[in-house]
Amino acid sequence: MANSPSGESVSERILRVLESFDTDRTALTATEIGRLARLPSSTAHRLVSELVATGLLERLADGRVQLGMHLWEIAQRGSRALRLRQVVLPYMERVQTRVREHTQLGVLENGEVLFLERLSDPHAVSNITRIAGRLPLHASSSGLVLLAFSPDEMQGDALEGRLDPFTPDTVTDPDRLRELLAQIRRDEFVVAPGYVEPVSTGIAVPLRDGAGRVLAALSVVVPRAAPTAGALEELRAAAAGIARRLPRGS
Amino acid sequence: MANSPSGESVSERILRVLESFDTDRTALTATEIGRLARLPSSTAHRLVSELVATGLLERLADGRVQLGMHLWEIAQRGSRALRLRQVVLPYMERVQTRVREHTQLGVLENGEVLFLERLSDPHAVSNITRIAGRLPLHASSSGLVLLAFSPDEMQGDALEGRLDPFTPDTVTDPDRLRELLAQIRRDEFVVAPGYVEPVSTGIAVPLRDGAGRVLAALSVVVPRAAPTAGALEELRAAAAGIARRLPRGS
Numbered sequence: 206m207a208n209s210p211s212g213e214s215v216s217e218r219i220l221r222v223l224e225s226f227d228t229d230r231t232a233l234t235a236t237e238i239g240r241l242a243r244l245p246s247s248t249a250h251r252l253v254s255e256l257v258a259t260g261l262l263e264r265l266a267d268g269r270v271q272l273g274m275h276l277w278e279i280a281q282r283g284s285r286a287l288r289l290r291q292v293v294l295p296y297m298e299r300v301q302t303r304v305r306e307h308t309q310l311g312v313l314e315n316g317e318v319l320f321l322e323r324l325s326d327p328h329a330v331s332n333i334t335r336i337a338g339r340l341p342l343h344a345s346s347s348g349l350v351l352l353a354f355s356p357d358e359m360q361g362d363a364l365e366g367r368l369d370p371f372t373p374d375t376v377t378d379p380d381r382l383r384e385l386l387a388q389i390r391r392d393e394f395v396v397a398p399g400y401v402e403p404v405s406t407g408i409a410v411p412l413r414d415g416a417g418r419v420l421a422a423l424s425v426v427v428p429r430a431a432p433t434a435g436a437l438e439e440l441r442a443a444a445a446g447i448a449r450r451l452p453r454g455s
Numbered sequence: 456m457a458n459s460p461s462g463e464s465v466s467e468r469i470l471r472v473l474e475s476f477d478t479d480r481t482a483l484t485a486t487e488i489g490r491l492a493r494l495p496s497s498t499a500h501r502l503v504s505e506l507v508a509t510g511l512l513e514r515l516a517d518g519r520v521q522l523g524m525h526l527w528e529i530a531q532r533g534s535r536a537l538r539l540r541q542v543v544l545p546y547m548e549r550v551q552t553r554v555r556e557h558t559q560l561g562v563l564e565n566g567e568v569l570f571l572e573r574l575s576d577p578h579a580v581s582n583i584t585r586i587a588g589r590l591p592l593h594a595s596s597s598g599l600v601l602l603a604f605s606p607d608e609m610q611g612d613a614l615e616g617r618l619d620p621f622t623p624d625t626v627t628d629p630d631r632l633r634e635l636l637a638q639i640r641r642d643e644f645v646v647a648p649g650y651v652e653p654v655s656t657g658i659a660v661p662l663r664d665g666a667g668r669v670l671a672a673l674s675v676v677v678p679r680a681a682p683t684a685g686a687l688e689e690l691r692a693a694a695a696g697i698a699r700r701l702p703r704g705s
Contacts (some may be wrong), residue, residue, distance in 0.1 A: 215465040216505035226533030255466035260565070272533040274564045277571075280530035281587035283476030283522040291586070295577070298548070314524045315510070327545070336541070337531035 218244060222252050223261070223272065228335065232269040286312070286321050289421060292450050293412065296443040297324055300425065304436045307332045307426040310412075311347035313355060314339070316363070318348040318422070330405050330428040343368050343382055344375050346397040346407030347422035353389035354411055354419035360386065374399035394441070396433050404429055410440045414451040423447075468494060472502050473511070473522065478585065482519040536562070536571050539671060542700050543662065546693040547574055550675065554686045557582045557676040560662075561597035563605060564589070566613070568598040568672070580655050580678040593618050593632055594625050596647040596657030597672035603639035604661055604669035610636065624649035644691065646683050654679055660690045664701040673697075 221242035225233055233241070239249030253270055256262040260275035281287050293310050301308040301324040308325075311318040317339040325332065334340065342348035342363050352363055368377040376382050389395045397407040409424035423443060425436045471492035475483060483491070489499030503520055506512040510525035531537050543560050551558040551574040558575075561568040567589040575582065584590065592598035592613050602613055618627040626632050639645045647657040659674035673693060675686045 214505040214508070216469060216502065216509050216511070219466060219469060220509040220511060223529050223533075226529070228532055231533050231535065231538070252466065255464040258464070259466050259470040261466070261470060271535065272530060274534070274536060274562065274569060277530040277534045277536045278564070278569060278587050279473050279476070280522060280527045282478055283473075283481050284524070284527045285481065285521065286524060286527045287586065288481070294574075312524065314528070319524060319528060324544075336537065337528050 218242070218248070218252060219256070222249070222256065223276070226272050228337075232265055232271045234269050238270075289451075290321050293421070293423065293447055294322065296447050297322060297423070300423070300436075300439045300443050301326070303439050304425050304427065306330055306428070306431075306436075307334065309334055309347065309424045309426070310421055311340075311345075311351065311409075311424065312421045313342075313351045316359075316366075317341060318345055318351060320347075321421070330426065331402055332405060332426045333401055334426070340401065341369070343377070344371050344400050345424075346395050346400070346409035347424045349385065349395045349397060350389060350409040350411050350422040350424075351419070353386040353395075371401045372399050372403050374403070376400065394437055396437070398429055406431070406433060408433055408436050408440060410437075410444045412444055412451070413448050415448065420451065468492070468498070468502060469506070472499070472506065473526070476522050478587075482515055482521045484519050488520075539701075540571050543671070543673065543697055544572065546697050547572060547673070550673070550686075550689045550693050551576070553689050554675050554677065556580055556678070556681075556686075557584070559584055559597065559674045559676070560671055561590075561595075561601065561659075561674065562671045563592075563601045566609075566616075567591060568595055568601060570597075571671075580676065581652055582655060582676045583651055584676070590651065591619070593627070594621050594650050595674075596645050596650070596659035597674045599635065599645045599647060600639060600659040600661050600672040600674075601669070603636040603645075621651045622649050622653050624653070626650065644687055646687070648679055656681070656683060658683055658686050658690060660687075660694045662694055662701070663698050665698065670701065 222238055225238045225241040235250045235253040239246045257264050260273045262270045263273045264270050297308045305326045306329040309320055310322040311320045319339050320334050320336055323334055323336050340348055342352040364379040364382055370377050394410045405426050406429050407424055407426050409422045411419040412421040412423050414420050423440055427436055472488055475488045475491040485500045485503040489496045507514050510523045512520045513523045514520050547558045555576045556579040559570055560572040561570045569589050570584050570586055573584055573586050590598055592602040614629040614632055620627050626635055644660045655676050656679050657674055657676050659672045661669040662671040662673050664670055673690055677686055
């Protein structure tokens with residue numbers, strides 16, 4: 206249980222080992238992990254061996270390691286991501302059947318939108334979102350909805366933070382963003398044409414639990430030239446159905 | 456990095472803390488975690504604080520903790536579960552649209568089937584499977600398929616291990632199981648009527664990558680009285696499509 210000389214806990218080091226893996230880096234050597242996790246090589250080798258012994262990492266035939274299926278299992282079993290997704294997925298499928306582009310579920314996680322699920326038509330418009338990927342709050346339709354209903358302090362932090370543009374249409378002026386958030390609170394939706402990619406429009410609505418608390422954002426991404434009224438209507442119907450199925454404090 | 460007096464690594468202790476959480480136990484106190492993880496209370500409290508600091512656990516307003524969304528994110532981002540599921544999900548949706556009961560994706564994990572995904576019709580027949588849940592290899596249609604195409608040694612271990620029945624129809628005789636596995640290798644499918652629940656039939660096919668290696672099982676669960684030919688045809692068509700989209704060594 207002893208901390209390292211740098212005062213770091215073992216939990217922090219293990220976190221950094223696990224964070225070395227990514228969609229584009231699914232198999233790594235212990236040496237690569239040491240470099241990515243900024244750990245001495247001997248420490249990285251020892252931690253990797255320990256984590257392989259627990260099943261949190263798995264060793265491949267070539268000696269590299271990957272995240273273990275058991276890590277996925279633990280994360281999935283006990284997590285509110287799974288519970289929320291289980292309730293929302295049938296509604297997402299209905300929206301997706303009607304809109305036939307991209308349908309997405311996002312939550313607020315440490316100042317960004319984290320996407321829990323995405324359903325996509327093979328012929329859908331370009332869309333930057335990935336499952337377990339993130340986007341900044343100010344740029345994406347889901348992020349704007351989550352920010353609009355978040356505490357004042359978080360809104361203040363976001364508006365004073367970096368507001369980088371993705372396209373010339375991304376709203377980056379704090380005053381215009383403040384107006385946009387107020388509008389979202391009145392409308393209970395946002396239409397964000399070209400904010401993330403010039404060719405696509407994001408449309409998002411808040412998902413509330415039975416007590417009215419906003420838990421997530423449900424969104425579609427459609428071609429910029431497409432009409433938005435039908436998709437918006439589908440999203441609102443889904444949100445109403447989901448509110449009846451999500452108990453208070455889900 | 457030091458091990459505890461019992462010689463256990465910190466990684467093992469962290470694993471046990473994370474494993475304390477489950478579908479039915481999503482929020483726990485540090486004291487409850489200590490009991491479930493068989494750790495001294497002071498150790499449990501310290502580890503919980505460390506894990507909250509890393510975001511792998513999250514503290515609720517009432518002081519209890521739950522698995523952090525960041526754990527889900529890490530597990531999801533780097534995992535082969537996600538990559539496999541991404542390829543298979545559109546095919547599962549097509550099967551589900553036609554069969555309208557349950558459609559499931561399972562992989563072999565430490566001697567059991569681990570289910571990565573399940574799509575279910577609201578009016579579908581009873582089905583014990585849960586996402587991130589497990590079933591024994593000998594009893595479930597997915598497990599039988601995975602066992603049939605696993606190395607001889609694993610088949611031997613399974614046939615010599617516990618072969619508990621779920622229903623009077625579960626095949627628990629090692630010789631009959633051996634014949635069933637040989638049949639599955641010839642047929643490339645299994646129909647398992649009432650093996651897990653008396654009212655339901657599981658039907659499963661192997662999913663192969665481009666090199667012919669079996670990576671997973673795709674299955675449906677239908678009412679026992681339902682005809683199986685149509686569902687089997689859908690599963691086989693899906694498996695053929697998936698094999699073209701899964702590169703060697705996925």
